[in-house]
Amino acid sequence: MEPRDLEVELERCHPDGFAWAVRCCGGNRSDAEDVLHQAYVKVLDGRARFEGRSSFKTWLFGVIRFTAREQSRAWWSQALRLGGWLRERSDDSLDPAQAAAADDTHGRLREALSRLSKRQAEVLHLVFYQDLTIQEAATVLGMPVGTARTHYERGKTRLRTLLAETVMVR
Amino acid sequence: MTERDDDIRELFQGARRADTAWTPSFDRVRAGRPRRPAPRGRLLAAAVVTMAAAVVLAVVVRSRAPQVPPDLVPLEVGQLRMPSDFLLDVLGAETLRSVPAIGRSDDWFPALAETKGSQL
Known part of the structure; x- marks a missing residue:
């Protein structure tokens, strides 16, 4: 190229x-x-x-x-x-106005992602944020597809639990 | 990804839309951030870290240095006294430590030398 x-x-x-x-x-x-x-x-x-x-x-x-x-x-x-x-x-960091706007929409997601394992958070980011397939995510992370799929499934389940907990706390 | 994942997908895509506004321009990242001179606080922190490392290193080196055993035993031959040496502490022991001179009978027979002429 x-x-x-x-x-x-x-x-x-x-x-x-x-x-x-x-x-x-x-x-x-x-x-x-x-x-x-x-x-x-x-x-x-x-x-x-x-x-x-x-x-x-x-x-x-x-x-x-x-x-x-x-x-x-x-x-x-x-x-x-x-x-x-x-x-x-x-x-x-973002300025206070930006942070306030972003906080409500992304604060929960950011907080929940920080409580996942690093690999789970990375796989979910690549699949949902970057629109990659699980195969592509596995290539980026240098891991077998099966491993990436496991991180993906477990990460989704844990993320939903964490998001639900956040809502209940609020 | 299934339809059941739409809730998660929507969350991530919302974050993505918001992040776009705060992404630095390509040209800025391509050029690299200008390097600021090291602030005083950073230099101070570096100095403190260096000194702490030096102190730790000194302590470790000192603790690992071979210990010299104390001189418990006199190593000079003249000072060495064995447990059985008391057996040598007898009357006339000084003759045991002296070397006789050849040709002088009085050294060998001091008692006889005193009566010289009476018998020999």
Whole structure:
């Protein structure tokens, strides 16, 4: 694929890619932006090469996930960021008006997803948010389809329970 | 995915629509965020972490250093005294520790030397 075509494809997948990066970074938008930038650089430099074995979006999601894992392993750089952590949190969060609007509609979902296992939350995000099939989700996560299907089924059941509990509490 | 999953699907799609408004532009992400100089708090935190690591390392190294056993036993030959050495503490023991000179009979027979000329 030519560099120009790659860039067009990246731009087309950008909103979905960012949402996936946020999920891979545990909800931190600032880290997600860094991870996505690193992933784009890898793709455009040719360090990550698309060979057409899956859809471009599926492949890109795999690159993003791998890059996020690399970043999270850089524990020393994370330790150095302790000082700026609190300050950056205020930058990363939505402003109060946005947060209030988003809270009611997504707060419950976000809270429930945070209580699922990481793999369950990832599979549900890929299937329901990103409209991937379970097969594609399995490819992104590098796991057998059967395993992905198990995470999907158990995740749905648990998510429904958690959402119902939230409603009852309110 | 089945029709029974429409409730979950609707929740996720609502989140997706809302998230679109807060997605940074492609050009911004492509260019990368400008790196801010490290703030003072970050440097301070790095210094504290480094010092703490150095202290822990020093404690670990010191605790693992081989312990030198105390000198309980005198290792010089002259000071060494075995439990059976009391058997040597007899009258005239000093002759046992001296080397006789050859050719001088009075060293060997001091008692006889005193009566020299009477018998020999």
